Amino acid sequence: GAVVSQHPSRVICKSGTSVKIECRSLDFQATTMFWYRQFPKKSLMLMATSNEGSKATYEQGVEKDKFLINHASLTLSTLTVTSAHPEDSSFYICSARVSRAYNEQFFGPGTRLTVL
Amino acid sequence: GQNIDQPTEMTATEGAIVQINCTYQTSGFNGLFWYQQHAGEAPTFLSYNVLDGLEEKGRFSSFLSRSKGYSYLLLKELQMKDSASYLCAPMDSNYQLIWGAGTKLIIKP
Numbered sequence: 001g002a003v004v005s006q007h008p009s010r011v012i013c014k015s016g017t018s019v020k021i022e023c024r025s026l027d028f029q030a031t032t033m034f035w036y037r038q039f040p041k042k043s044l045m046l047m048a049t050s051n052e053g054s055k056a057t058y059e060q061g062v063e064k065d066k067f068l069i070n071h072a073s074l075t076l077s078t079l080t081v082t083s084a085h086p087e088d089s090s091f092y093i094c095s096a097r098v099s100r101a102y103n104e105q106f107f108g109p110g111t112r113l114t115v116l
Numbered sequence: 117g118q119n120i121d122q123p124t125e126m127t128a129t130e131g132a133i134v135q136i137n138c139t140y141q142t143s144g145f146n147g148l149f150w151y152q153q154h155a156g157e158a159p160t161f162l163s164y165n166v167l168d169g170l171e172e173k174g175r176f177s178s179f180l181s182r183s184k185g186y187s188y189l190l191l192k193e194l195q196m197k198d199s200a201s202y203l204c205a206p207m208d209s210n211y212q213l214i215w216g217a218g219t220k221l222i223i224k225p
Contacts, residue, residue: 041217042217043203043215043216043217043218044159044203044215045215046212046213046215049212091156093158093159097211103146103147103149103164103166103207103211104149104161104164105149105161105213106161107151107158107159107160107161108158109157109158110156110157110158112156
């Protein structure tokens with residue numbers, strides 16, 4: 001099956017610092033990658049959709065200058081949380097899709113971010 | 117607007133059968149996914165329905181009625197490891213998954 005990895009799995013940082021999260025599709029090329037965040041006992045919230053080689057499309061209410069997304073290749077997308085604050089503490093999950101013709105999204109294991 | 121309605125929590129007994137219902141409203145429709153999510157982990161794929169009817173996969177089956185905006189996930193021979201949240205996620209006309217809060221399933225011995 002298709003495997004998506006995320007790194008790091010867990011990160012603790014100080015307020016004001018930036019954190020980069022990597023999402024990789026290990027055995028397939030992902031034309032589209034999605035970034036979600038999830039608060040405890042809440043639903044997944046789509047933050048942005050990124051297509052390889054183009055700018056990410058951000059959902060309403062998501063600050064693009066704060067959550068920088070780069071989808072430099074068909075197997076790698078990165079999310080950088082800039083100037084992190086305690087309210088950015090959350091579970092960040094990426095998913096990858098091969099193409100629209102094959103709708104399934106394959107999820108990474110998630111990254112638990114704690115901002116002190 | 118787009119909306120997902122699932123029970124918040126269900127309890128079932130090990131070895132039994134449980135049906136988790138989902139009703140949805142979306143802008144366009146490109147199929148419906150069911151995912152399982154254990155606490156602190158990312159969702160894992162269970163099933164995908166795009167046509168009406170029942171799809172069976174081992175202990176899990178999923179049903180879809182597009183005209184009613186309704187789906188259910190049926191879990192048979194429940195095991196303790198099935199304790200998790202189950203997420204119904206229809207895909208809209210933009211091929212985006214619409215997520216609800218999911219149903220937390222508690223399995224008791």
